[in-house]
Amino acid sequence: MKRPIIFISNDDGYRAKGFNEIVNCAAKFGDVVAIAPDETQSGKAHAITMYDPLYLTLRREEPHIKVYSCNGTPVDCVKMAYDWLLPELGLTPDLNISGINHGSNAAINVLYSGTMGAAIEASFYGAPSIGLSLDDHDHDADFEATIAFAERIIPAMLAIDKPSEPLCLNINVPIARPEEIKGYRICRQTRGFWKEEFFCRQDPRGRDYFWLTGGFCNHEPEAEDTDEWALENNYIAVVPIKVDLTDYARINMLKGLKL
């Protein structure tokens, strides 16, 4: 039987532990082709590179695994894969994976996340797409529980029919040992936003500079159908993602407005 083709990307770069763990895991289920950024691209959202040339470098080649890196953003990696590399190799993916991210992409983080930017972009090309993130920024984080779930979600996603509309899952895993995790929940995105603070200092030339820092404000901490609630209660959160940003509830309100 023909092995499935699995395309993988991330935003932490091709050296990241989480990326290499999911590449090795996915290769048990199919042939992996991966393009990840050369360096970390956290917080790059759906950014694309418009004014600089992109380069592609082969980093790892062994049975069932080909890993490349690219100097662009996570979304650039996906476009480079689907609109250049995969056609060159004569391959059409059956599944897309982005991650495993070092850090949660639950709630509004989905909007800033390069991991989810890549997962969403990949879903546009037809195969199901999953973004996998662990709620731990440590570069040496323990991905065992995430890999255990990946070993269930990968064959499940390979078994479904090709979706007629883009199918993308935002999967976030709490920091816990596999035996401590209570299961998974199909959730919705939590309402809330990041309230920033700017850390201000003077540089050696006397100019003020600022670093971004802040905290997430959860607008609905009690809502049990949200991804933040799931994570806080030791469940894996699975949110299906769609990128129609239209605020349908407001269309009628606006039609009543006199402009």
Place this chain on the structure above:
Amino acid sequence: MKRPIIFISNDDGYRAKGFNEIVNCAAKFGDVVAIAPDETQSGKAHAITMYDPLYLTLRREEPHIKVYSCNGTPVDCVKMAYDWLLPELGLTPDLNISGINHGSNAAINVLYSGTMGAAIEASFYGAPSIGLSLDDHDHDADFEATIAFAERIIPAMLAIDKPSEPLCLNINVPIARPEEIKGYRICRQTRGFWKEEFFCRQDPRGRDYFWLTGGFCNHEPEAEDTDEWALENNYIAVVPIKVDLTDYARINMLKGLKL
């Protein structure tokens, strides 16, 4: 009577013609505080700067107008304004504007657009937010029709009650003289995606490099309630935007899946 406070940003940078036209226009309705990027940040989506310090520079100061620039992304500009500059100045905006962008942000462009990244981010802080774009990339584009519509939408948005949930409008203006525009339509985001092609050449050291280029594939060119249809038929397209990316229709499908 106290003049309203209007915060303005963009993604083309503080020197762009569209930005300066909307700053001058808005100053007729209120006191403008603007932070725009130092340089062009097109395609930067909702990206934030996590690993570099940010600097803020005053570029223009005259009655009712203060323009700053920042070395970060459009979303950085908004966060810097709301979480640093505006509190320092003791000001709370009544309206946010991002633009006028040189180029359309209709359909899926909303996802890649730094202009809309800034508009969306600003809406999180409470005041209504409008992203304004003209379907013309020319650096010397004719913004007369866009400004004519801005002169109607700005007072209309200043007159509404402060929204209880973020209110953000994605407004796109066709290339046309003001008298040729048929009016505006409240629309939804068109379904479709960008199919890229990579322009490949060799650099002087013999390495392949790639430039991103491509075209938009409209999945529903006949749908009259979409923003692309409006633009193609010489209407101004107004899409209310919301950033709950949850694909609610798929929650039940997923609940039926055995993982």
